[in-house]
Amino acid sequence: MGDKITLHNLQARKERGEKISMLTAYDYPTALLLDQAGIDMILVGDSLGMVVHGLDTTLPVTVDMMVMHTQAVRRGIKHAFLVSDMPFMSYQISTEKAMRNAARLLAEGGADAVKLEGGRHMAPTIRDLVEVGIAVQGHIGLTPQSVSALGGFKTQGRTIDAAQKLLDDARALEEAGAFSIVLEAIPAQLAELITQSISIPTIGIGAGAGCDGQVLVTHDLLGLFDRFTPKFVKRYAEIGKAMQAAFEAYRDDVQSSTFPGEEHSFAMPDAVWESLQSEADASGNRHANLSQQREYVDKEKIR
Numbered sequence: 001m002g003d004k005i006t007l008h009n010l011q012a013r014k015e016r017g018e019k020i021s022m023l024t025a026y027d028y029p030t031a032l033l034l035d036q037a038g039i040d041m042i043l044v045g046d047s048l049g050m051v052v053h054g055l056d057t058t059l060p061v062t063v064d065m066m067v068m069h070t071q072a073v074r075r076g077i078k079h080a081f082l083v084s085d086m087p088f089m090s091y092q093i094s095t096e097k098a099m100r101n102a103a104r105l106l107a108e109g110g111a112d113a114v115k116l117e118g119g120r121h122m123a124p125t126i127r128d129l130v131e132v133g134i135a136v137q138g139h140i141g142l143t144p145q146s147v148s149a150l151g152g153f154k155t156q157g158r159t160i161d162a163a164q165k166l167l168d169d170a171r172a173l174e175e176a177g178a179f180s181i182v183l184e185a186i187p188a189q190l191a192e193l194i195t196q197s198i199s200i201p202t203i204g205i206g207a208g209a210g211c212d213g214q215v216l217v218t219h220d221l222l223g224l225f226d227r228f229t230p231k232f233v234k235r236y237a238e239i240g241k242a243m244q245a246a247f248e249a250y251r252d253d254v255q256s257s258t259f260p261g262e263e264h265s266f267a268m269p270d271a272v273w274e275s276l277q278s279e280a281d282a283s284g285n286r287h288a289n290l291s292q293q294r295e296y297v298d299k300e301k302i303r
Helices: 007-016 028-036 063-074 095-107 120-131 160-176 188-197 218-222 239-255 270-302
Strands: 020-024 041-044 081-085 113-115 136-141 180-184 202-205 213-216
Touching: 007 020, 007 081, 020 218, 028 041, 028 063, 041 063, 041 213, 063 081, 063 095, 095 113, 095 120, 120 136, 120 160, 136 160, 160 180, 160 188, 180 188, 188 202, 213 218
Parallel strands: 020 041, 020 213, 041 081, 081 113, 113 136, 136 180, 180 202, 202 213
Antiparallel strands: none
């Protein structure tokens, strides 16, 4: 896997035409496995609100939640580049608030960079963050934090005006200093055009194979999240079904006293066990005698 992946490495991959892999993680064991598998970038996405905390949307996710999960993921990473999402309203109100929250994700969480949603209108915020040394990944197209304003989970950029706007947005984010841009749910041809039109890496999710890299939500990839499955997701495993089968087998073993077996239990030396039994027998006799005495006293009181 080599040394720690840096911004320079990611940019060099774009220039050499080498694809970049990116997946989400929200905890230490998942991060450890992704890092060992050689995944280039790991994203602590605000999608954790839905796939880990069971929320209906990502909107209630807080900076505190993102910091805690980023800390856990950081502990599992040695090589991958770690990006942490800035949650809803943690960066839109003012540049000062955006700086404060982004700094927490880096200083407390251990992220290498932050990701925020939005096009040209977010360019000033990105520029200010970059100027103080905070690496920023942009995100345009279908932006989940603005899904209501976009009219739901729909493909973006399908008209000439919408496509031109996304192209302009990408160029504005590049000019502002973003090191990379996530392109979500846009036509493959448009994503490829954007990728060719800017010098920084694009990471696609539902944006075709022409991007410089790809990202998926790990829970979708593994079959661990069944509330809905976007069209662009490829299931590489059905871990959720395997887990449920294992849980059911465990329940059955417990109910039938098959588990734990002798191989799962601990024993004590015979001499210790025999001594303990003798002591227990003697104690039992003393307890029986005491009970008989109490019963006699009680009867005498009644008389």
